[in-house]
Amino acid sequence: MYDLSTRKRALALVAQGRSLNSASRETGISRAAIRSWQDRIEPRPRMPHPDPGPPSDESAYAYLLGLYLGDGCISPHPRGGYYLRIACADVWPGLIEECREAIGKVRPGVGVHVAQKQGCVAVTSYSRSWPILFPQHGPGKKHERRILLEPWQQAIVDGHPWEFIRGLIHSDGCRITNWTTRSVAGERKRYEYPRYFFTNRSADIIRLFTKALDQVGVDWKRANPFNISVARKASVALMDAHVGPKY
Structure with missing residues (x-):
C-alpha cells in the first residue's frame, strides 16, 4: 500500500523522537501501520x-x-x-x-x-x-x-x-501563596505569604534537594516524609531571586 520511501520517511520521524501520533499526522499513515513496520525491523546489536x-x-x-x-x-x-x-x-x-x-x-x-x-x-x-x-x-x-x-x-x-x-522545583516543586488571618486592634485582617514546596517519593532525591538547600543557606522543614517546605521570609527571598515561580 505504501512505497519504500514513504515507509522510511515515517520511520525516520519516529526515530527522531516524534510520537506515532505526530508521524501519522504528518505523513497521513495510520499509527497501526507505522507500529507494524517498527515491529518488523530487526533490532540492531547493542553497541x-x-x-x-x-x-x-x-x-x-x-x-x-x-x-x-x-x-x-x-x-x-x-x-x-x-x-x-x-x-x-x-x-x-x-x-x-x-x-x-x-x-x-x-x-x-x-x-x-x-x-x-x-x-x-x-x-x-x-x-x-x-x-x-x-x-x-x-x-x-x-x-x-x-x-x-x-x-x-x-x-x-x-x-x-x-x-x-531550580530544575527540581520546576519538575516536582511549586511556589504558592498561603494566607492567614490575625486579630489587630479587634479587627480580623488577612495576611498572605509565599512559600515553596518540593514533593517527591524518593528519599534519596529528597536528600539531594535538601543538601543543595543547605549549601546555599536556605532554611527548610519537612512537612511530611515526601514534602519539603521553604517558608521563612529570608529563605523565600533567596528562592525568589534564584528560582522563582514556573511560567
Missing part, C-alpha cells in the same frame, strides 16, 4: 555506549539533572540508542522552552522534539549517550531504587547548586 565526555554546559546540566530526577526517564530504542524524555505541563510554556534549551546546551547538535500528551508535553531527545550522562537510569520507578550521584555529577551540582534546585 558500547560512546563516552560523551563532560557535559558541554555544566550549568545547563545541573538544571537538566534536576528536571530528569523529577519528571524524566530514559528508554531504549529497538534499533539502538536511547530517548531522554522530560514531562512538562502544558500550562508552563516557559518551562518547556527552558528544558529544550538545556538539552541543546548539554548535548549540542542533538535533535530535541516536543510530543503532545494528555495534559503535558514530552520534551524528547535521541542519543546513545544519555545513560552515561544520567547513570541514575535503571529499571523500575526512581523511588523504588537507590538514587546516588556519581562523583563527577556531585561536583557539578556543588558548583551550580541553584541550577540544580
Whole structure:
C-alpha cells in the first residue's frame, strides 16, 4: 500500500523522537501501520555506549539533572540508542522552552522534539549517550531504587547548586501563596505569604534537594516524609531571586 520511501520517511520521524501520533499526522499513515513496520525491523546489536565526555554546559546540566530526577526517564530504542524524555505541563510554556534549551546546551547538535500528551508535553531527545550522562537510569520507578550521584555529577551540582534546585522545583516543586488571618486592634485582617514546596517519593532525591538547600543557606522543614517546605521570609527571598515561580 505504501512505497519504500514513504515507509522510511515515517520511520525516520519516529526515530527522531516524534510520537506515532505526530508521524501519522504528518505523513497521513495510520499509527497501526507505522507500529507494524517498527515491529518488523530487526533490532540492531547493542553497541558500547560512546563516552560523551563532560557535559558541554555544566550549568545547563545541573538544571537538566534536576528536571530528569523529577519528571524524566530514559528508554531504549529497538534499533539502538536511547530517548531522554522530560514531562512538562502544558500550562508552563516557559518551562518547556527552558528544558529544550538545556538539552541543546548539554548535548549540542542533538535533535530535541516536543510530543503532545494528555495534559503535558514530552520534551524528547535521541542519543546513545544519555545513560552515561544520567547513570541514575535503571529499571523500575526512581523511588523504588537507590538514587546516588556519581562523583563527577556531585561536583557539578556543588558548583551550580541553584541550577540544580531550580530544575527540581520546576519538575516536582511549586511556589504558592498561603494566607492567614490575625486579630489587630479587634479587627480580623488577612495576611498572605509565599512559600515553596518540593514533593517527591524518593528519599534519596529528597536528600539531594535538601543538601543543595543547605549549601546555599536556605532554611527548610519537612512537612511530611515526601514534602519539603521553604517558608521563612529570608529563605523565600533567596528562592525568589534564584528560582522563582514556573511560567
